[in-house]
Amino acid sequence: MRLFHKIFLCFVVIFSITFQVAGYLLINHTYGNAISQEKKLAIQNFQYNRYILQSILYSDPEFFFKEETEVENISNSFSVPVAVYGIDGKYFFSNLATQPGELDFVEVDDNRISFRIYEKDGRNYIFVCDYIRQGENAMYLITQTDISSVIDTQKNMIDYFQKIYIVILCISFPMIFLLTNLITTPIKKVRKATRRIAGGRYTERISIKGKDEISELAYDFNQMAGQIEEKIAELSDAARQKEDFAANFAHELKTPMTSVIGYADMLYQRNLPREEVKSAAGYILKEGMRLESLSLKLMDLFVLDKQEFILEKMSVREMFENLEQGIEPVCRKHGAILHMEIEDGIIRVDYDLFKTMVLNLADNALKADCRDVWVEGKQDGNIYQIRIKDNGKGIPPEELERITEAFYMVDKSRSRKQHGAGIGMALVSKIVEVHGAKMEIESDGKTGTQIYLNFVAGGEENDK
């Protein structure tokens, strides 16, 4: 059963029960009150006619022993039909429309009075009976009060109420239907959106109106859809990177292997002069070393993801004084000048990783055919910033986002000539991540590149 059906049914059930219970209470109360009022009226009628009878007996104690025709004349004196009986049950007078059946004839002169509500031939009466004493006379007086009109009014009221119930129900049925529809429409919208998202339309969203629970659900749903869309994009990106990685890796293996196989085949097939054998062996050695370097870097890359490193507080200036001895000769070899300006400061590092990171960055700068390499370090508040700047070819801005991907090379042919495999910046990015630092790369693709490395100064825990 659908929610629409359930809500609709609930409305109908609650409406019916409420209406009928309220109606019952109202009618029952009115009915009870009406009967109670009629009883009081009947008793007052009795009281009035009792005084009439007593007055008659006061004036003429022998009245009921007269001729029957004479007695019959008193019927006009009474305000309602009455019957008069002697104590022994002897009939004196009656103009009642019907006999009340059994009544309690109690010969006690107390303040209690007998009554009976009686129905005959569709008419309702209240009979009141009591013992009356006047002088030497004692008798029973019965009065009859017709309450049929009151009962008819009550019955009409019940019929009228049921008609009103049906009319109101007929009016409210479409209203309940519309109201239920109004409540369930937003839920249907959410359901449709869910199905579309399940079908792969991750950009699907629900329009939000109002501030009720369903709007909140729609808002949360949109949030969830946003998160899913983002996650799916991330996963797609990761899958693409893995594919690229596998393709690049295969390609990087194939290139040196082709040379190695070619030269090894040549040595195997032919009898070459000593010089050519040496040259071929040299190529094989060089490509083998390149493969070894590639595999070592890849191992570093994988190890960085898995291993936990112990970071130690170290002086930046001291580290760079040691590193300068390694970087400066390389720069000179490439015809570049190293400019180093380091403010002292303390950061938490794994020295070997830090060294690998700086050497890779310096190596990249030199591969970009720069004339100068600037290495600067300064502290700004709780951040220690290291800037490595070169005036080489730079990186096109649209490539900046991808240069930290493994095997990604801006200029593949030139990189290979320089024995590059596109692993360096991926390694640097991982090392920065291990140190909890941030790396920013700026380049216009023409006038060199600036790389900013921001460490937490003072050797504080990075995660603070």
Place this chain on the structure above:
Amino acid sequence: MISKYKYTIVLLIFAAFFIFGSMEVMDYILRIRETQLLTESGRVEMESPVRTWESWENDKEGMVSEDIASEGNVLKIEQIEDAIKCWNERNSSILHEPVAGQVSMEEAIKAGEMWLIEMGIGEEKDAAAYTINAELGVGVQTGEAGEQLEAYHSFWTVKYSSQSISAVLYLNAVTGKVWGAEIVLYEEQPEKTPDDRLRLFVELAGLQVSDDDSVVIDSGETRTEIAIKESQLYAQERSYSMAIGLENSYKRTTYQLLIKQD
């Protein structure tokens, strides 16, 4: 098509069943209740609208006339005012049987007959010729709760009618005195002056006339008013004559005790 809407069809059938079912259930319960109400019988206690009268302790202060004290219960002037106010302002009356301390029907009828004789309206020999009707009731205002009143709030209404007279007397149920009357005389009776009649009415009511002069206003109907001593009460007599045809006429006189309006 049918399977698509099967729940809707079932739902509508169920809703209709519930709607008409609830109607039937209510009808059934109401019928049971109606049967209970319309077959009720038994004996009920008739609660009197007035309390039994316990006359005030021998405190004679405020008593209006000492010589009347021996003739029946005596009320304080405040109680008289209260009883008059309640009776005059009644919208309807509740009939009840006399409670302890109230005069009986026979006493009330006899007191009324005596009053008529003393007022010179009827004669003792007429008593048997009257058609008499008497009832005891207490005046109630509209919307008044069923709280019990003091016994002195009850009045006997005694009607006497004969060939020559039709009189309705209002006698206080505790004192048995006539505190109001509506008299219609079809025959000429020995006349007294309105002032004398009113003074006699006050005296028979067990009250005393103030030293102030009575006020007589004659404007088509004669209205005479006289103040009651040391109270807010005054007595009023209104009378007018009316002719029926050429030969018959009647005179209507009413006596009332009223409260002065401030």
